[in-house]
Amino acid sequence: MIEFIHPSLALFAGALLLPLLRGQLQKIALVGIPLLGLALIALLQPGQHGQFEFMGMNLVLGRVDALSMVFAWVFGIILVIAAIYALHVRDWIQHSAALGYAGSALGAVLAGDLLTLYVFWELMVITSVWLIWRNDSGVSFRAGMRYLIIHAIGGVLLLAGVVIYYQTTGSLAFDAIEVGGAAFWFILLAFMINAAVPPLHAWLADAYPEATITGAIFLSALTTKTAVYTLMRGYxxxxxxxxxxxxxxxxxxxxxxxxxxxxxxxxxxxxxxxxxxxxxxxxxxxxxxxxxxxxxxxxxxxxxxxxxxxxxxxxxxxxxxxxxxxxxxxxxxxxxxxxxxxxxxxxxxxxxxxxxxxxxxxxxxxxxxxxxxxxxxxxxxxxxxxxxxxxxxxxxxxxxxxxxxxxxxxxxxxxxxxxxxxxxxxxxxxxxxxxxxxxxxxxxxxxxxxxxxxxxxxxxxxxxxxxxxxxxxxxxNVMALDVDWLYRGGGKWLVVALRNSITAVNRQTRVHVNAALGRYGRSVDRRHGRDGKLARSWPTGSMAMWTAILLASLLVFGIRN
Amino acid sequence: MDLGRLLEKLVNRGRLLAMIMLVLLAVLVLIDIVVPPAYVRFPWDGIGGFPAVYGFVSCLAFIAVAKGLGKLFVYQPEDYYEARDPNADADRNGHD
Structure with a gap:
């Protein structure tokens, strides 16, 4: 008997399978796949599963203990409920994204090492953003872009932290992270972004209300709680x-x-x-x-x-x-x-x-x-x-x-x-x-x-x-500014103003340089151009005269020496 | 059973419900004064009705602080970002 099947595997496979199905079959799969995922979660046995070595690093795909199981259980349950809630939606992109997103969140929660965690962490971002974009409005597109950018920054911080952690400790095991040092702060910051700790929280209130109706259910459940799990594990x-x-x-x-x-x-x-x-x-x-x-x-x-x-x-x-x-x-x-x-x-x-x-x-x-x-x-x-x-x-x-x-x-x-x-x-x-x-x-x-x-x-x-x-x-009928003003308002305007002034300076400089070049060109033209002094064709007579003068001077000075 | 109609009946008796709630509030505070506290960990643990006052004051404080902040600077028209977006023209002509 197979000892361990990663529940995310079923969800990822389901996410790929879903677009191929139509009509009733798709609806059955939509609820069936999460149920299968839940069953696989129920079958998980405590221990370290799916260990393998990758370029000298010890990776653990499935760390099953009490803490990770709390989150795995509730992710599995809410996935089933949210899938039922989304049954009427005819948009396989959303459904596939939601399954992939849930699979990634489960993968992050079950990850026993920091590199695996990082991979699923990033997968969560690129799957979940579709739940915002599929709301199909300019507002949700831009909100999704901001969501993507903030989480991309978070991902880079996490990666930087993981690299430093590996360099200093030589291990990738994800347990309580030792206080102090760059790795501690980088990873903490990345977790805090996803946990929406002010002042790093604005992405949440910005993006979630713009998500699709059914997508918001998955979003509300998974990202921040995965971050809570990682904080519980590491900090x-x-x-x-x-x-x-x-x-x-x-x-x-x-x-x-x-x-x-x-x-x-x-x-x-x-x-x-x-x-x-x-x-x-x-x-x-x-x-x-x-x-x-x-x-x-x-x-x-x-x-x-x-x-x-x-x-x-x-x-x-x-x-x-x-x-x-x-x-x-x-x-x-x-x-x-x-x-x-x-x-x-x-x-x-x-x-x-x-x-x-x-x-x-x-x-x-x-x-x-x-x-x-x-x-x-x-x-x-x-x-x-x-x-x-x-x-x-x-x-x-x-x-x-x-x-x-x-x-x-x-x-x-x-x-x-x-x-x-x-x-x-x-x-x-x-x-x-x-x-x-x-x-x-x-x-x-x-x-x-x-x-x-x-x-x-x-x-x-x-x-x-x-x-x-x-x-x-x-x-x-008003809106309340939050710290996202820094990148949607003031900061953005600052950048745009900077861009505009750089453009203006650039344009001015080019005008001046062009004018200077033009002047130089004209002066060259004046000397060397068709009618320039140095390009004039000389009459034979003047040539003969100059030759005569040269010879005469040679004669005069040469003889004297 | 028609839940909508049931709720409608309840809503129509709103005044009565409010009276019942007020009585309940008074009873709760009375019980809290009578029943000795399970722990005395903080100075306020022995004061009967402290949570009631704290909840009431907190609620008003939240409203006051939020409205104060809103009035001071955070309230803006709903199209605040769109109207002030220096890229808005480019956006409208480009994607979207």
């Missing part, structure tokens, strides 16, 4: 990450309050939620690491659910701005219900998945008596609930009637949302199977009266404040 207990993570949780929330596009609100909340995980990685305690892994697991499910709900709204109404939406609950009640399950999950209401994972991270901070971090992490859920459970839900599904009369979302979308909503609820009420997956034994029960009371008060009073401040929270 546990890096204090910088703890602070950056805590800042992220608040940064994302504040920008979500400013946003008007429903998927941009959700995108900023990815940043906020990934902040919890990054912060937990920074704390690095057993409890915190379990919290990071379990939060990544639950986050992928509820965030995908939220993106699916928002996507269904955009698909059925063609509108994506809060200011254009409202009163949709009557027409899309199931979408509304499922969306709310996602909303209460991300906010961390008891009985839903966010509660059993997020509180683990805040409790980890409390156990270490980190009071400032604790207060920051406690504050963020108020903002999360504010902008998703209240602002987004209220102005999309409730509030005034926008006049839109959409039909309920198609059955495949509802099924996918239902599955995700079921998982969010099931994990919330019965988290034991999730805890059993964790890298370390979990000794934690979220359901104690103190925690329930704390969360309920926090969230419900947030709700009270929301309704009191309702008129200030309404979406506005």
């Amino acid at each position: 546990p207990g890096t204090e910088l990450l703890m602070w950056m993570g805590a800042i992220m949780t608040l940064y994302g929330v504040i920008y979500a309050v400013l946003a008007n596009d429903i998927r941009r609100i959700l995108a900023y909340h990815i940043i906020s939620q990934v902040g919890y995980m990054v912060c937990a990685v920074g704390m690095g305690t057993v409890m915190a690491m379990n919290g990071a892994a379990s939060h990544a697991f639950t986050h992928i499910l509820y965030k995908a659910l939220l993106f699916m709900g928002a996507g269904a709204v955009i698909y059925m109404t063609g509108k994506s701005r809060l200011t254009d939406l409202g009163g949709l609950y009557r027409h899309m009640p199931w979408t509304f219900l499922f969306f709310m399950v996602g909303a209460v999950s991300i906010a961390g209401f008891p009985l839903f998945s966010g509660f059993v994972s997020k509180t683990m991270i805040t409790e980890a901070a409390a156990m270490d008596y980190r009071s400032i971090i604790f207060l920051m992490l406690l504050m963020a859920p108020a903002g999360t609930f504010l902008s998703i459970g209240l602002k987004l839900a209220w102005f999309t599904f409730l509030d005034r009637d926008s006049g839109l009369r959409p039909k309920e979302a198609p059955a495949n979308m509802l099924l996918a949302m239902g599955l995700a909503a079921f998982l969010c609820f099931a994990i919330g009420v019965y988290p034991q199977p999730l805890y059993a997956l964790m890298p370390n034994p979990v000794d934690y029960n979220a359901y104690n009266i103190g925690l329930i009371l704390k969360e309920l008060q926090l969230l419900l009073f947030t709700g009270l404040a929301f309704f009191l401040a309702l008129k200030f929270v309404r979406g506005k």
